Amino acid sequence: MRAAVLRETPLLIGLLTLVGLATTNLLDWLLLQPALPVLTGLALLSLLVLLMARGVAHHADQLAERLEEPLGTLVLTGSVIVIELALIASTMLTGESNPTLARDSMFSVLMIVLTGVKGMTLIVAARVQRQGRTQPMQPEELAAVNQSGSSAYINLITTISVLALVLPNFSQDSFEANYSLPINWLLTFVSISLYGIFLRGQVGRYRNLFIESNQPLGSGTLSMGNSSADDSQTSILSSGVLMAAGLLVLVLIAESMGSLIETGINDLGLPSSLGGLLVGLLVVAPEALNALQAAGKGELQRSLNTLYGSSLSTLCLTVPAVLAIGELTGTDVILGLDPLESVLLVLTLILVRPISGRVSEIDGLMLLTVGVVWVALQLVS
Secondary structure, X not given: OHHHXXXXXXXXXXXXXXXXXXXXXXXXXXXXXXXXXHHHHHHHHHHHHHHHHHHXXXXXXXHHHHHOOOHHHHHHHHHHHHHHHHHHHHHHHHOOOOXXXXXXXXXXXXXXXXXXXHHHHHHHHHHHHOOOOOOOOOHHHOEEOOHHHHHHHHHXXXXXXXXXXXXXXXXXXXXXXXXXXXXXXXXXXXXXXXXXXXXXXXXXXXXXXXXXXXXXXXXXOOOHHHOOHHHHOOOHHHHHHHHHHHHHHHHHHHHHOHHHHHHHHHHHOOOOHHHHHXXXXXXXXXXXXXXXXXXXXXXXXXHHHHHHHHHHHHHHHHHHHHHXXXXXXXXXXXXXXXXXXXXHHHHHHHHOOOOOOEEOHHHHHHHHHHHHHHHHHHHHO
16 A cells, blocks of 8 residues: 555646646746756656656556556557647647647657667567577577567558658648648548557457467466555556546646746757657657566567557547648648658668567667667757
């Protein structure tokens, strides 16, 4: 009981912090201060967000054990995308007009998740796989993924990302890196339909493609003997409610930090584009920690389900939402990426595609390299 209370302490502190930011002028006062107080406040809020993300990852882990794969990771993915869509919609409806908001958000999520987080995940999984081994690794001893499921994810991510983020730059249908209304509605229909069909297959007849390659269907990981007494008493409902509450508070705090991050970046003379990157890192923190936890247990496929699911839901649901809001409110929406970003996206999609179903640290390092170069380009742009 005491451990459970300590685990939820960051959530309680987060709730109090969110109430304090909403009911006081603390944030406005902090924005007027010199760089050091601003950075101190930013560091404290970032630490709180990361602690809350750890709690969210714990509850997501519990749900994954009880619901089994791939349904367990879908709960976390669904909760995150609902909150992300609400924030983007709120910004489009009440904030300043930003035609590239959705494009930049989707691209940032893809690069953070598919290069940085997946790169670290592969490195962690590979290190776990070779623990205690003194001889050179044999191909069959490398960390394994369920290649059929991973390929299905990547094929759909590639299809939607190219249609939504690359092809608008080459289409003669419009002059502003976007499609005309009929093509946009077609893209909306395709995105939602493909995502729905994919989810139906993932939790239905093709479920065995998304579990660990060495785990028989239906074996699951639910075992009362492998859980602590406290964890075994936690119901699916309570874990889900606590995870959703933690996600909501976490993302709201991260978004409220946007102006603080922008002020700190301006005081340090850094590019403004870095602000969106930092907010994106905080928003995807729960999924990143959940994926790293799964990789640390040797459950690489569950880790990839979380990362690929996050990327796929961001693409398939964000595009229809922003196109609909843009059309209803008369707001311009630009989907096409800049040429440099398009090249980085294509390179990322090539590297994440599974070839043999076995991965090593080298695969993770290549993805991390692309992520580091992307961040470096954000700093100098």
